[in-house]
Amino acid sequence: MHNLGFALEGAWKVLAAGLVLGAGLPALFGLGIRALAYGAGGDAGKGSPAGIVLGWVLFAIVLLGVALGITFIVASGFGKALSFAHVFPTLVDK
Numbered sequence: 001m002h003n004l005g006f007a008l009e010g011a012w013k014v015l016a017a018g019l020v021l022g023a024g025l026p027a028l029f030g031l032g033i034r035a036l037a038y039g040a041g042g043d044a045g046k047g048s049p050a051g052i053v054l055g056w057v058l059f060a061i062v063l064l065g066v067a068l069g070i071t072f073i074v075a076s077g078f079g080k081a082l083s084f085a086h087v088f089p090t091l092v093d094k
Contacts, residue, residue, distance in 0.1 A: 032058035
């Protein structure tokens with residue numbers, strides 16, 4: 001029964017990472033597109049600066065996620081690890 005707990009814990013982590021990275025980033029990108037369309041006014045003709053700001057904030061979050069993913073992959077190739085022990089992610093030796 002103890003080994004089943006480890007397997008379920010690992011499966012939960014994989015599921016969470018898949019939801020965040022596999023569906024979360026594209027969903028944020030889609031919301032950013034919708035926010036920009038709302039900010040431009042769309043068919044109604046009335047724009048909102050809040051929509052434009054929200055759209056760009058969502059795009060920045062997506063770009064940050066992509067940059068962290070690329071950093072993780074490249075760092076592991078150089079024998080480093082990406083650490084989130086502090087506020088900002090840092091590269092540390094494995």
